[in-house]
Amino acid sequence: MLVCSCNYITDKEIKAVINEMLDEDCWQLIVPGKVYHAMGKRGRCCGCFPNVVDLIIRTTQEYHAVRQTEETKVINFMERLKQFHEEQKAALAARRQAMIEARRAAG
Numbered sequence: 001m002l003v004c005s006c007n008y009i010t011d012k013e014i015k016a017v018i019n020e021m022l023d024e025d026c027w028q029l030i031v032p033g034k035v036y037h038a039m040g041k042r043g044r045c046c047g048c049f050p051n052v053v054d055l056i057i058r059t060t061q062e063y064h065a066v067r068q069t070e071e072t073k074v075i076n077f078m079e080r081l082k083q084f085h086e087e088q089k090a091a092l093a094a095r096r097q098a099m100i101e102a103r104r105a106a107g
């Protein structure tokens with residue numbers, strides 16, 4: 001399946017690079033830019049990056065599951081990502097509320 005239409009990169013190519021990176025260091029932080037750099041490519045519109053992040057998460061989880069990495073050492077990336085988004089949403093809502101209250105107090 002084509003993931004990046006700017007660079008014509010498929011999910012299989014991306015997964016292969018991620019697995020190579022994990023073979024080098026299975027605990028390294030992998031981000032889309034690092035994957036594309038390893039392929040000699042770079043993000044152009046970067047519209048594919050959310051899908052690449054999903055591929056990184058799934059491939060990393062599969063990598064550790066196949067190698068039977070101790071359950072306690074495997075981080076549930078999706079749960080942590082969801083938690084991060086919830087924290088960001090709450091912080092944004094708090095900032096907006098503070099701005100509204102400051103405007104009411106000023107005028």
Ligand code: FES
Nearest residue numbers: 004006044046048
């Ligand atoms: S779709 Fe991948 S950089 Fe544009």
